[in-house]
Amino acid sequence: MGLEISRALGSHLYTRGGKRYLDFISGLCVANIGHTHPAVAKAVIRQVQDYLHVMVYGEYIQAPQVRLAAKLAGILPESLSVVYFTNSGTEANEGALKLAKKFTGRPRLISFEGSFHGDSHGSCSVTGRSIYRKPFQPLLPGVTFLPFDRIAPLSRITSSVAAVIIEPIQGEGGIRIASKGFLRQLRRRCSEVGALLIFDEVQSGFGRTGKLFAFEHFGVVPDVLTLAKAMGGGLPLGAFISRPDIMKTLSEDPPLSHVTTFGGNPVSCAAALATLGVILEENLADRAARIGALIQNRLKRVQRREGAIKAVRGRGLMIGLEFFDPVTSRRFVKSAFDRGLIVGWTLHSQTVVRIAPPLTLTDEELKEGMDTLETSIKRIGSGPGLG
Numbered sequence: 178m179g180l181e182i183s184r185a186l187g188s189h190l191y192t193r194g195g196k197r198y199l200d201f202i203s204g205l206c207v208a209n210i211g212h213t214h215p216a217v218a219k220a221v222i223r224q225v226q227d228y229l230h231v232m233v234y235g236e237y238i239q240a241p242q243v244r245l246a247a248k249l250a251g252i253l254p255e256s257l258s259v260v261y262f263t264n265s266g267t268e269a270n271e272g273a274l275k276l277a278k279k280f281t282g283r284p285r286l287i288s289f290e291g292s293f294h295g296d297s298h299g300s301c302s303v304t305g306r307s308i309y310r311k312p313f314q315p316l317l318p319g320v321t322f323l324p325f326d327r328i329a330p331l332s333r334i335t336s337s338v339a340a341v342i343i344e345p346i347q348g349e350g351g352i353r354i355a356s357k358g359f360l361r362q363l364r365r366r367c368s369e370v371g372a373l374l375i376f377d378e379v380q381s382g383f384g385r386t387g388k389l390f391a392f393e394h395f396g397v398v399p400d401v402l403t404l405a406k407a408m409g410g411g412l413p414l415g416a417f418i419s420r421p422d423i424m425k426t427l428s429e430d431p432p433l434s435h436v437t438t439f440g441g442n443p444v445s446c447a448a449a450l451a452t453l454g455v456i457l458e459e460n461l462a463d464r465a466a467r468i469g470a471l472i473q474n475r476l477k478r479v480q481r482r483e484g485a486i487k488a489v490r491g492r493g494l495m496i497g498l499e500f501f502d503p504v505t506s507r508r509f510v511k512s513a514f515d516r517g518l519i520v521g522w523t524l525h526s527q528t529v530v531r532i533a534p535p536l537t538l539t540d541e542e543l544k545e546g547m548d549t550l551e552t553s554i555k556r557i558g559s560g561p562g563l564g
Contacts, residue, residue, distance in 0.1 A: 262441030266379030266405030267295030352497025387466030387493030
């Protein structure tokens with residue numbers, strides 16, 4: 178299934194062999210405004226002509242960083258006003274964990290079963306799936322995993338905990354959505370014991386779920402927010418964001434106690450600023466909510482007719498299509514691929530296919546994609562245990 182890509186534009190990928198594919202995974206939630214958006218290309222070219230890397234901290238003040246940080250602070254709650262740029266979501270989570278330990282002076286971390294937070298030693302240590310952790314053990318000590326979306330075990334969050342890290346909507350874990358009551362109780366418990374609450378919105382941010390950020394669905398504001406993927410419009414960029422008194426701890430004892438060489442690269446920041454402008458100006462979060470509802474409703478109608486589908490769930494354009502077994506899900510992905518549609522399936526999430534097209538998906542592309550999805554589901558037959 179390897180594709181040699183010659184170009185990518187909007188919702189489509191084009192191969193050297195001249196074939197066109199409709200992209201319903203967006204480079205794993207990266208291409209929220211589509212591939213090679215003209216606004217991003219223009220911003221990148223303009224910035225490249227001015228300067229590339231000079232220094233991302235210290236005596237250098239760079240307009241792309243400052244403007245992007247100010248834009249993010251302006252659209253986030255007041256408590257999320259200081260931005261630290263990184264290269265990726267893994268690095269954003271790594272920085273957030275270090276920040277929490279340094280600010281609180283506490284040793285323990287809490288995460289949740291089924292979670293995924295990255296591939297570095299620290300972020301892997303708080304990933305709640307043994308398939309990712311086991312090959313690299315021993316990892317960080319003092320990490321406890323609680324059941325996702327269960328309130329009673331939250332009592333295990335005590336005053337020895339530096340931070341609790343959670344995806345409000347688990348991505349790699351199968352598009353599992355936390356309940357509002359659970360997240361509100363989690364927020365309450367963290368506040369009671371003085372633990373920082375970190376929301377990992379690396380996948381769910383920037384309009385993907387039908388809100389600009391997924392935490393807006395739940396009425397819960399974290400102490401630290403981590404972002405990446407769609408942030409850079411196709412260029413590598415991430416961030417962790419918190420309030421001034423928390424972030425200040427990284428500039429003291431010692432100064433520059435967390436540093437980066439390329440995080441906040443001016444070209445990536447210019448691309449991100451253009452990306453955010455498109456998302457806001459075109460109300461793409463609202464469009465994601467509308468298109469996502471259409472996709473889920475149609476898939477649920479197909480589910481009632483075709484026995485191969487176990488569940489359909491998601492928010493906005495972050496959708497999971499669960500099959501009864503890995504063989505059926507793999508056959509479905511292959512059937513869609515053979516018809517020119519790319520959806521998400523991995524060896525580590527064997528029964529859940531992720532559907533996450535660009536938020537700029539046109540009505541015509543939506544129809545084409547949904548027709549292909551339905552045809553592909555019908556082609557694999559019905560009922561559990563097929564193979």
